[in-house]
Amino acid sequence: MQQTAKRRPRWVKGNLVFLAASVVLLALLVFAVAGDALAPIDPARQSLRSRLLPPGAESRLGIHWLGTDSVGRDVLSQIIAGARPAIAVSAAAVALAVLVGVGLGMIAGYRSKRMADALLYVTNIQLAFPFFLLAVTVVGILRPSIPLVIFVIALGCWVPFARIAYSETLVVVEQEYIEAVHVMRGSVPRILFRHVLPNILPNIVVLATFMLGSAIVMESGLSFVGLGVPTATPTWGRMLSEGRDYMQTAWWLTVFPGAAIFLLVLSINVLGEHLRDRISPKKSSN
Amino acid sequence: MKPLQSSTRSTLKRFALGALSAMALSFASGPAWSAEPVTARVALSGGLDRLDPSQTANGTDLVIVTQIYETLLEIDYATKELKPKLAQSYRAVSPTLWEIKLRKGVKFHDGSEMTAEDVKFSIERILDPKLSSPHFSQLSSIKDVRVVDPYTVEIETKVPDPVLMRRMQPLGGSGRLFIMSKKYYEGKDNAELANTPMGTGPYKLESWEKGQRLVLTRFEDYWGNKPEIDKGIYTFIPENATRVNALVQGEVDIIQRVPITDVERLEKSDKVHVIASPNGLVHTLLLDSSKPPFNDIDVRKAFAHALDVEDMVEGLLGKYGRVYGVPMSENVVQFDASIKPYAYDPELSKRLLKDKAPIKLETFTSDGRYVNDRDFYNVINRQLEEVGFKVTPQTLEWGRLINMMQNRSAGPFYIIGWDFGEGDASKINSFLHSSSALSITQDAEFDRLAALAGQEIDPAKRTKIFHDIQKYVHDQYFIAAIWQAAALYGFSKKFTWEANSGDTLLLHEVKVSK
Numbered sequence: 001m002q003q004t005a006k007r008r009p010r011w012v013k014g015n016l017v018f019l020a021a022s023v024v025l026l027a028l029l030v031f032a033v034a035g036d037a038l039a040p041i042d043p044a045r046q047s048l049r050s051r052l053l054p055p056g057a058e059s060r061l062g063i064h065w066l067g068t069d070s071v072g073r074d075v076l077s078q079i080i081a082g083a084r085p086a087i088a089v090s091a092a093a094v095a096l097a098v099l100v101g102v103g104l105g106m107i108a109g110y111r112s113k114r115m116a117d118a119l120l121y122v123t124n125i126q127l128a129f130p131f132f133l134l135a136v137t138v139v140g141i142l143r144p145s146i147p148l149v150i151f152v153i154a155l156g157c158w159v160p161f162a163r164i165a166y167s168e169t170l171v172v173v174e175q176e177y178i179e180a181v182h183v184m185r186g187s188v189p190r191i192l193f194r195h196v197l198p199n200i201l202p203n204i205v206v207l208a209t210f211m212l213g214s215a216i217v218m219e220s221g222l223s224f225v226g227l228g229v230p231t232a233t234p235t236w237g238r239m240l241s242e243g244r245d246y247m248q249t250a251w252w253l254t255v256f257p258g259a260a261i262f263l264l265v266l267s268i269n270v271l272g273e274h275l276r277d278r279i280s281p282k283k284s285s286n
Numbered sequence: 287m288k289p290l291q292s293s294t295r296s297t298l299k300r301f302a303l304g305a306l307s308a309m310a311l312s313f314a315s316g317p318a319w320s321a322e323p324v325t326a327r328v329a330l331s332g333g334l335d336r337l338d339p340s341q342t343a344n345g346t347d348l349v350i351v352t353q354i355y356e357t358l359l360e361i362d363y364a365t366k367e368l369k370p371k372l373a374q375s376y377r378a379v380s381p382t383l384w385e386i387k388l389r390k391g392v393k394f395h396d397g398s399e400m401t402a403e404d405v406k407f408s409i410e411r412i413l414d415p416k417l418s419s420p421h422f423s424q425l426s427s428i429k430d431v432r433v434v435d436p437y438t439v440e441i442e443t444k445v446p447d448p449v450l451m452r453r454m455q456p457l458g459g460s461g462r463l464f465i466m467s468k469k470y471y472e473g474k475d476n477a478e479l480a481n482t483p484m485g486t487g488p489y490k491l492e493s494w495e496k497g498q499r500l501v502l503t504r505f506e507d508y509w510g511n512k513p514e515i516d517k518g519i520y521t522f523i524p525e526n527a528t529r530v531n532a533l534v535q536g537e538v539d540i541i542q543r544v545p546i547t548d549v550e551r552l553e554k555s556d557k558v559h560v561i562a563s564p565n566g567l568v569h570t571l572l573l574d575s576s577k578p579p580f581n582d583i584d585v586r587k588a589f590a591h592a593l594d595v596e597d598m599v600e601g602l603l604g605k606y607g608r609v610y611g612v613p614m615s616e617n618v619v620q621f622d623a624s625i626k627p628y629a630y631d632p633e634l635s636k637r638l639l640k641d642k643a644p645i646k647l648e649t650f651t652s653d654g655r656y657v658n659d660r661d662f663y664n665v666i667n668r669q670l671e672e673v674g675f676k677v678t679p680q681t682l683e684w685g686r687l688i689n690m691m692q693n694r695s696a697g698p699f700y701i702i703g704w705d706f707g708e709g710d711a712s713k714i715n716s717f718l719h720s721s722s723a724l725s726i727t728q729d730a731e732f733d734r735l736a737a738l739a740g741q742e743i744d745p746a747k748r749t750k751i752f753h754d755i756q757k758y759v760h761d762q763y764f765i766a767a768i769w770q771a772a773a774l775y776g777f778s779k780k781f782t783w784e785a786n787s788g789d790t791l792l793l794h795e796v797k798v799s800k
Contacts, residue, residue, distance in 0.1 A: 046668050048601025052547065070547075071664045072601075143648075144680060226653065226681035232671070242660065245526045249547050 021270035024263050031083035039077035040065075043233040047072035052250045067252040069242065073233070075252060079260050082236045085229050086264065089146065090215035093153035094208055101158035102204055105165025106192050110173055119166060123159045131156040132221065139227040146229045153218050157211045164207055168200035202279040209272035213265040220261050236261050323516035324798055326781060327538040328791070329523045331654075332684075333497060336480030339464035340412045343420035345705075349542075349790055350520065352456050353502060354395075355464035355485030358386060358405070359454040363786040366617060366709050368451055372400065372465055372486065374437075376454075381446035381743055382429075388437040392509045394467045395490040402433040407468035409441070417476065421462060423721065424453050448743050449712045457707025457787055488513050488794040497522065502793065513794035515781075524654065530776065533558055539778040542791065546606055546658060552776055559777055562606060563785030566773035567703030568615050569656060570717060571666070571766040574698050574726040579645045586763035588638035589699070592673040594630040595767040598665050602658045606772040612756040613714055613768050615706035619745075620752035625760050627768070635673040646676045649697040655684045656703045657771040663701070666767075692723045699766065705789050711752040712740065718764060727764045 031038060041061050050059035051072040057064050059072075066075040108119040135152045142148055172178065173196065181191050222228045223237025234242060236257040243253025332346040339351045358373040370376070374387040392400040409431050412419045427447040432440040443450060454463050470484050483491055488510065489502040502518040521538065523529040526545045533541045534555060544552060544560055552560050573580040573589060580586050599607040608616070611625040639645070647670070651663040660681070667677040682690075690696035702724065706713055715721075719736050720728045735755045742748040759765065773789050783796045 044668065046665055048597055048665065051601060070658075070661050071668075230678050230680065245545055246547060247527045248530070249551060 015274075017270055018274050021267035025267040025271060028083045028087065028260075028264055028267075031080045032087040033084075035080045035084050039074075039080045041074040041077045043073060043077035043081040045073060052246065054250075055252050066256045067250065069239070069253055070246060070250075075239075075256055078233055078239060079236070079256055081233045082239065082257065082260070083264075085231055085235045086216055086219060086261070089150055089229055090153065090212055090219050093150045093215050093219075094157055094212050096150060096154035097157035097211065098161055098204060098208055100154065101161025102165040102197075102200075105162040106169045106196055106200075108162075109166040109169025110188070110192060110196065116166065119162060123162055126155075126159050131218070135218070135222055136225065136227060139222060144222075144227050144230055149219065149222060149227075149229050152222070153215050156218055157215055160207060160211065161204065164203055165200055168203060169196050172196050172199045206272060206276045206279055209268060209275055213268040213272070216261065216265050216268070324514060325517040325519060326515045326540055326793060326796060327519045327521070328540040328793075329521050329529050329532055329538040329542070331522075331524055331526075331529065331541075331543045333522045333524070334494075334500065337483040337491070337494070338476070338480040339462060339466065339483075339485075340408070340417060340419045340421065341476065341480055345789065346522075348462070350500065350502070351464065351483065352462075352487075352790055353489045353518075353793055354483045354487045354491060355466065356487050357454055357456045357462065357464055358388075359451060361455050361457060361707070361709065363784075366619070368455060371455075373454075376451060379440075382443045384441045384443075384450065385434075386439045386441065388439070389509065390437060392486050393507045394470065394486050395484050395505055396467070396470060397507070398467060398469060400465060400467070400486055401436040402439045403436075404465055404468045405439045406431045406433050407472065408463060408466045411466065411471065412463070425450075425463065446741050446743055448745075448748065449710055449740075452708050452710045452712070455708060457790060458705050458709070458713065489518065492517075511794075513796075514798050515793050515796055518793045526654065533776045533778070536778070539781055540791065540796070541776040542773075543657070544774040544776045546603055546774070549606075549774065557779055559779060559782075561775045561777055561783055561785050563773040563775070563788050565615060565617055565707065565786075565788040566606075566771045567656065567789060568610070568613065568706055568768065568770045569662075569701050569703045570613050570768055571699060571701050572717060572726055573764060573766055574694070575762075575764055576694070576726060576728040579647075580698055583763060584638045585642070585645065586766070588635040588673060589670065589675070590628040590763050590766040591631040591638075592635040592675070593628075593666060593669050593767055595627055595769065596630065598662060598767075599769045602661050602665070603769070603771050606657075606774065608770045610768040610770060611760060613704075613717070613759065613765050614711055614756075615709075615770055617709050618706055618711050618713075619709060620711035620749045620756075622753050622756045625756055628763075628766070632669070632673050639674045644674065644676055646678070647698050649677060649679045649699060650682045650687055650690065651679050651700070652684055652687055653681045655687075656701060657774075659701060694723075694726055703771075707788050707790070711755075712736075714755070714759075718759065729762070729764070732758065732762075732764075 045061065047059065047061065048071060050068055051070055053059060053064050053068040055065060055067040057067065061074070064074050064076065066079065068074055104119055108116045135156065138152050139148060178191060178195060181195060219228060220237035223235040224241040226241065228235050228237055239257035240254055243250070243257070246253050330346050330349065334350060335344050335347050336342045337347060337350055339355050342348065342351065356372050358371060359368045359376070360371040362369045372389055372392055374389045376384060376386045379385050388400065388402060388405065394400060409425060409428060411417060412421050412425050413428065427443045427445060427450065428441055429444045430442040434440055456462055465486060467484060471479060481494065488505055488508045490505045492501040492503045494500045500520040504513055504516050523532060529541050530544065530548045530552070532538045536557065549560050552558050573586050575581055575586065595609050599609050609627050611627045612622055614621055651660070653660040663679060667679055670677050687696060691700065691702065702717060704713060704716065715736055717725050718727045718732055719725055720733050732755070735751065735758060739748055739751040739755065742751055773785070775783070775785065775791060777783065780799055781796050782799050
């Protein structure tokens with residue numbers, strides 16, 4: 001602890017990118033939590049008299065810092081309101097993927113060769129399917145809802161978790177202290193949760209961070225094709241898709257939500273890299 | 287040798303120069319289009335499905351079909367009256383018997399002559415239940431078609447059908463009886479025929495690479511006026527922004543469906559211009575009154591008065607939109623201008639819904655099929671929420687959505703646009719009569735009135751019945767909002783067009799700019 005505390009100031013100084021990423025991430029998290037209170041104008045409020053106003057224009061509702069969309073909704077307020085679905089849905093999906101992936105991976109790594117084969121077989125099948133095709137088929141047939149979108153994104157994320165958990169568990173169970181637990185007749189759950197999990201957790205956390213970035217892109221992609229979570233105000237992906245028709249006449253409809261997605265994913269990835277460097281230094285030197 | 291050589295050379299030179307100047311002269315003197323074929327590159331907003339007029343009702347298919355095939359009659363754009371086309375004349379022998387004389391010397395693209403046998407075949411093909419033609423119901427009043435001589439046909443109907451002749455013209459989609467060659471079609475596989483259209487029209491199919499492009503070339507033996515355009519190359523660009531850019535950058539010469547927000551940008555350009563056809567689609571916001579919640583007239587009423595349609599149309603369509611109180615276009619003879627659109631009165635809606643349980647509406651919406659449809663749905667849903675409806679919309683791809691509409695399973699309300707090119711009120715049966723696949727109104731009184739109008743021969747009495755029908759539809763709140771959007775085309779300055787035929791762009795009406 002002391003060592004890290006001493007190292008930190010120097011480290012931060014040398015890493016403005018990390019600082020910037022943290023600020024962006026923090027801001028977007030605040031938007032996600034308290035978006036309703038922070039949005040300057042009701043994001044669902046439409047006004048056809050003030051549609052397609054450029055950034056900075058003023059209407060009777062106030063100043064539209066990032067302009068208005070094709071039915072006169074404030075773009076800045078929509079971006080703030082869109083942080084919640086983007087972050088919450090993706091985080092829930094990654095959590096589900098971790099739960100399922102790590103659970104199956106550990107069991108397969110600990111149990112028998114046959115379980116492991118079955119798991120690898122399933123993950124191979126899953127990897128052979130393009131994620132988007134799978135997602136569009138599933139969500140397209142059923143009606144999009146928040147649980148379904150979370151499920152589908154989790155479906156697109158769980159494989160790497162299962163694979164990492166499996167291979168790390170294989171290494172851990174060979175260790176002598178696990179043998180010792182066996183000798184002392186420790187139960188299987190005890191071995192998995194008390195001894196295996198803490199050992200593989202750092203890598204899982206790093207992976208989860210990176211997967212969160214991918215999950216946000218997936219969520220935006222689904223929203224873009226009209227299969228995202230149904231919300232009263234558009235999500236970022238839907239804003240992009242709705243702004244597509246106005247690319248030539250109203251650039252702000254696509255540039256700002258696009259930038260929001262870009263910044264969020266970039267910040268998460270910067271954070272992920274930082275975590276990776278700190279948690280498992282071995283990996284970064286490779 | 288040398289002098290000879292030089293003189294030969296100079297003679298050659300002189301000859302070549304003379305030939306060149308002669309060629310140059312002929313170019314300069316003759317009209318531009320005689321020098322090289324005039325090609326128009328057209329970008330359609332949707333793809334093609336099947337190019338068999340008896341098997342399709344898809345808008346983009348019909349744009350192509352209407353140029354390859356022709357109908358017996360057409361509409362005179364100036365007078366809105368019917369006039370002969372492949373027919374020479376037509377008359378009602380009795381209320382249930384029509385006699386049609388055919389034009390002589392009309393050739394199909396394969397060189398054979400069109401005769402009465404082909405007309406009989408074309409009608410019977412649509413009436414064949416095995417084909418399940420989308421136009422079946424429009425011609426179902428026909429009892430028998432008889433060939434009197436090679437240029438005379440008699441059509442006998444089961445009951446008097448005063449609008450039958452209106453269905454013999456190509457616009458508006460209620461009928462569209464295109465004449466097909468019996469010799470060419472008989473005994474062939476229908477799926478194959480949908481790929482190889484062949485008719486009497488001013489253009490014939492040269493090639494069709496599905497999903498890529500389609501080429502039409504002028505039919506040299508065409509009976510009518512020679513079109514100015516020799517060749518039409520059609521491509522398909524569903525994405526609005528891409529289609530507009532293709533026009534601006536000169537990749538295509540003509541585009542369908544210019545988004546309203548791009549009109550100003552296009553008008554500023556010196557290479558392109560926008561042509562608006564006022565008789566665009568009439569958009570109807572249909573309510574499913576056959577099941578809850580809209581089987582309750584109070585709920586329909588609350589729905590209709592919750593919407594500020596005037597503001598919506600003004601804001602989203604500007605000068606290219608018109609709001610109506612009745613579900614038909616102004617150019618329809620029986621249009622009743624005295625019926626006004628429902629007033630915007632959200633307080634009334636709230637009062638009507640006050641004692642009812644919250645109403646959830648799970649809806650399906652289109653995006654890109656109609657002018658600004660996504661924005662319309664966004665505004666409509668928002669205004670419904672404001673009076674207390676709970677709306678959960680889902681956007682669907684048009685092909686799937688229209689399929690659901692035809693099974694009456696596309697949700698409690700949606701927008702469909704109708705082409706009233708035929709100029710007759712009987713078109714409203716397509717979305718209000720209980721027998722139509724696209725109707726979500728199942729109302730015995732409407733059906734009764736429609737049957738009365740359908741059999742009335744006297745035009746004045748018929749108009750009176752249609753006025754009653756329009757009043758009834760208005761009072762019953764079957765349709766929550768009605769607006770018409772102009773059909774907007776983007777044209778290269780090289781070409782010009784008198785936009786009379788609404789949603790159908792016909793290449794033989796396009797002129798080369800002088």
